[in-house]
Amino acid sequence: MVAPDKDGAVVLQRGEEHGHRHAIHGGGAKLVQQPTWTGGSIPDGLYVGHLVIEAASVKLVHEEHAPIELSQGTYLVRRQRQYSSATEQRQRIVAD
Numbered sequence: 001m002v003a004p005d006k007d008g009a010v011v012l013q014r015g016e017e018h019g020h021r022h023a024i025h026g027g028g029a030k031l032v033q034q035p036t037w038t039g040g041s042i043p044d045g046l047y048v049g050h051l052v053i054e055a056a057s058v059k060l061v062h063e064e065h066a067p068i069e070l071s072q073g074t075y076l077v078r079r080q081r082q083y084s085s086a087t088e089q090r091q092r093i094v095a096d
Contacts, residue, residue: 002030008027009025020064021062024051025061030054033049046081050077051070051074
């Protein structure tokens with residue numbers, strides 16, 4: 001299990017450029033990581049962990065968009081990639 005931040009928030013990912021967090025405040029959730037993800041087709045380097053929500057619901061908060069409400073359950077968390085254009089195959093990991 002990943003330890004919460006100093007303020008108690010469960011942080012799924014921290015932006016590399018601005019330090020913004022995708023975080024859950026107020027308890028009811030935990031992030032569990034495995035050394036490597038072997039359960040599917042997630043490319044290397046994109047697996048973050050499994051988010052286990054024990055409360056009826058929680059809100060995932062980020063400084064640049066509205067909160068997202070998540071219901072009780074287990075979620076697979078992965079990083080996103082984006083391509084520079086439709087015709088170019090160069091990709092990069094999304095960094096807030």
